[in-house]
Amino acid sequence: MARKAIAASLIAENVTVNGDLASDGDVQLDGTVRGDLRVGRLTIGESGQVEGAIEAEAVDIRGRVTGSIVAQTVRLHASAQVIGDVIHTQLAIDAGARFEGRSLRFEAPAPAMAALEAPAAMEAAE
DSSP states (O other): OOOOOOOOEEEOTTOEEESOEEOSSEEEEOSEEESOEEOSEEEEOTTOEEESOEEEEEEEESSEEESOEEEEEEEEOTTOEEESOEEEEEEEEOTTOEEESOEEEOOOOOHHHHHHHHHHHHHHHO
16 A cells, blocks of 8 residues: 655744654754654754754754754755764765764664675684
């Protein structure tokens, strides 16, 4: 069965959320969230602010984030201000973006490589 298309959720500029937010869909954030976000795709507008951890498939940031970000792809646009660690597979930082923290590349262990290395290690031990 095909997954039903879900409209993106909008948190407008005049909205403040105090608490965690979860969605498996897209979220456009122009307001403020004080809490952790776990969403499918997150777009933070220039007026958007997050004070908490973010987990998503993809994150596009034009506003402010204070907290860690874990996502496959992360893009910091020129107006972005991020204070916290970013764990990613792909990271793009535009000129002018402010980033204070660590950039950590997330790489899942390759099962095929682990299987090839295990017998070799056992033979060396013998």
